[in-house]
Amino acid sequence: MYHLTYQNPVPVTKKESTPNETTYQGKTFTPLADIFESKQNLVLVLDMPGVSKDLVQVKLENDLLEVEGRVNVNELTAKTPIYSEYNVGHYYRRFAISNKINRDQIEAKMTDGVLTLTLPKLPEKSPKKIPIS
């Protein structure tokens, strides 16, 4: 049985060395993920139970796709835990994206605590001949 520490997602902004870094108190888990590839798309499916649509953030920066989900535990803090098999915390995971992905058309969908990211593949480039001048 886990020791329970339920904390609300309180944003704490560190102002010293990193001016824009925002951190949240509490535990952070790596969500379980499935990755499928079809002819047109690469599909990432992530389990993030307890995360509602408005608390998910997907960010693409350089070659990194960052997924962050926060949980709201307001309701649970008022109650006394008597048995627990899982701990509640935020979610964070990141993926390196290859240059074969069309980065402008990534789609994200959140249903029943499962985040589905659809990454369309770029059409294969036909071989190009380079003329010699």
Place this chain on the structure above:
Amino acid sequence: MSTDFARTWEPLVSLQRAIESAMNQNFFGFATTDQGIFPAISVFKGENELLLTAELPGTRKQDINIEVKNDLFRVSGERKVDFDPKEVSTHRRERPEGLFDRTLKLPFAINAEAVSASYEDGILRVTLPFAESAKSKKVQIS
């Protein structure tokens, strides 16, 4: 490192992460039964009821069955991961799937008529009000 003093708990936190991931990866084999529990359930005590929460991400509402009898709570159903193996190739499979069936023995008798359940964001919440027989009665001293 000069910043280590500010991260006193980091070794403990990473130890806990290592234990949790070892539990999930079947590291202990058959030496433990504390693995692969699905769904994971937590129980909270309110004033007149128990609140039971279970992590069931991606399970459809109609695929979850709940039964309550006296002090027994049973949740069963199926979690499906939808993909067509003919259409897609798989790079990574971490999410569990399949049938599940769990029964919990609760510490109180439950008023089965008044049980209510909701399913939102992959979390199943069941409110289990105590049966009249389980509630405490005030006794006047004569």
